[in-house]
Amino acid sequence: MSKKETPAVSASVLKNFTPYKVKKGEEYMNEPQREHFKMILRQWRNQLMEEVDRTVHHLQDDAANYPDPADRATQEEEFSLELRTRDRERKLIKKIDSTIEKIAQDDYGFCESCGIEIGIRRLEARPTADKCIDCKTLDEIREKQWGA
Template identity: 80%
Template sequence: MSAEMSSHFRSILEKWRTQLKEEVDRTVHHMQDEAANFPDPNDRATQEEEFTLELRTRDRERKLIKKIEESLIDLDKGDYGFCESCGTEIGIRRLEARPTATLCIDCKTLDEIREKNRV
């Protein structure tokens, strides 16, 4: 991968990570500001359900931030853009669509077929 492409993907990954971290901060402030002890059990249950959904979303984003950071480490090592399974280059279009991709499309397809057959 050329230095220009590495720089391009580094920029994408860093912006994405920043956006996700800002969302986490907004969630913390929102939950602190909105936390109230409603006398009505239905209102309390609604608020708790909203907080649960928001926390579940943030947990998925936390895992995504970890993948982004792993991709940035791979960029630093020069391993970014290569399939972890077969070692071939992951296509640029795939990386544009999923910058944290670690498998080429062929290996990912095989992985999904294996996963489907396990269930």
């Protein structure tokens, strides 16, 4: 996973996740599909917010002034790691919010680079995806070549 990517959401992450069943002849990104993705994104966002709350409580409850410098250093490192994780999640929450806004504006599910359908299964695996798999792969190849 590149530094800029977000963790994938999957059935194991979301409670009560049910893959969307595409009906024969169904139009891509119709209202039921948009509602399906709004539900996934909202659940994901809520789970992330619960983690933020847990972190705040953990930092408040477990903050201790250990007399041993090694114990203090261990605790500071643990807190630092937890705060970095929450910062990444805060950025992810912003991306989720902007994705929900894209759904509201009927601008969701199509590749930002080439305009083709991203696909239901790819969006279920990565609901914030804004590129089809081909364009994303090309971006990653370019990134490797140029060391960006």
